[in-house]
Amino acid sequence: MKKTVTIIILAVIAVTFIGALYYLFQKNQEDPVVYETESPTTESIVKKTVATGSIVPKEEVLIKPNISGIIDEIFVEAGDVIKSGDLIARVKVVPNINSLSSAKNSINSARTELETARLALESERSIYRRQKELFEKGVISANEFDNAQLAFDQAQQRFNREKVNLSGAQQTYDIVKTGSSRGLGATANTEIRATVSGMVLDVPVKVGNQVIEANNFNDGTTIATLADVDKMIFEGKVDESEVGKIVENLPLEITVGAIENKKFDAILDYIAPKGVEENGAIQFEIKGTLSKKDTTFIRAGLSANASIILARADSVLALKEGLVQYDPKTKKPFVEIEVGDQQFERKDVVLGISDGIIVEIKNGLNKGDKVKIWNQIKPAQEFGSGGR
Secondary structure, X not given: OXXXXXXXXXXXXXXXXXXXXHHXXXXXXXXOOOOOEEOXXXXXXXXXXXXXXXXXXXXXXXXOXXXXXXXXXXXXXXXXXXXXXXXXXXXXXXXXXXXXXXXXXXXXXXXXXXXXXXXXXXXXXXXXXXXXXXXXXXXXXXXXXXXXXXXXHHHHHHHHHHHHHHHHXXXXXXXXHHOOOOOOHHHOOOEEEOOOOEEEXXXXXXXXXEXXXXXXXXXXXXXXXXXXXXXXXXXEEEEHHHHOOOOOOOEEEEEEOOOOOOEEEEEEEEEOOOOEEEOOEEEEEEEEEEOOOOOOOOOOOOEEEEEEEEEEEEEEEEEEHXXXXXXXXXXOEEEEEEEEXXXXXXXXXXXXXXXXXXXXXXXXXXXXXXXXXXXXXXXXXXXXXXXX
16 A cells, blocks of 8 residues: 555656656747847927817907997898998987986976076177167266176077087987987997908897997997907917926917818917816916918817927937836936847937937937837737647
8 A cells, every 4th residue: 555655656756847847848949039129210309288279369359339229230241351440230229218208308408498598698688788888978887888798798608508508408319219310420329330450250149139238337239249360369278287398489389170281380478377177177278379371261269289399309319218218226218239149238328308209319329229129019829829
């Protein structure tokens, strides 16, 4: 019995030993790792960050009425190019009963005052004429004649003043009733005219719509929006993690989704001093003025992306950033260059700007050097291979 157990144990040991020898033999038969290499190239590297936004006019002018009423006629539509002073719309006034009644009472009061002044003038004129005759005959003194003349002049002035008041009351009544009055000409409140030259971007009202005048208590109804489409800007937002990298006057490259294969140059001229929280992140508004060297028409409101150029290096020696290694102790970058067949040596390098894919090599490499691809990925084996 003991002999049988001993034989079994020896057999197991022998099988294990043979299996280990076979495993080591198989490992020695595997092909050694062959590292590929890649050489630096001459590239132009642009370091940038991207902001999303839209193209809008630099200045938009909202045309509002000076009087409340109903749109009677519209003379423009979106897309029209007009000049300052051109007629945009005409408003038909719907008079307020209280204002109309007050204006009418003012006319009646002014007429009464005018009639009173007229009677006083006639009385003073008669006295003046009598005093003049007596003065010429030497019956009264010069002082008495001067008093009569002064009273007559004052009555004349009062009469003239009351005539002006009556005219003003009548004009006020006409304005309350119709929105205009004789003598106002082009300044009639019912005629809405352009205050600047430009393109009509929007006409948000239609004939028959009621509009409200702009005053201290109300912004008023916008009848049309005008803008100079030759002065467009990019308006967008950047994340708080990027805003510290940008400064004013940096160049922008604008791409508009609706205009393919086109880039527009711009200059960053505004960065908001205060951020706004959106979806849990702080966003800062930026603006950039577009250069109008290109004649392409850009419609207001189009979505756009702006590449903010943080740094640029043209025609420099560059290498894929994935080929650069970093010393675990000093954290300094280095690469391994080939000095013989599958023989490599370490070479410290000085890096410049990077766009996240390729990096500028300022020192440490020449164009003909072969850099080891140390982190190469082995191709995936086909399913079932090596399983036999």
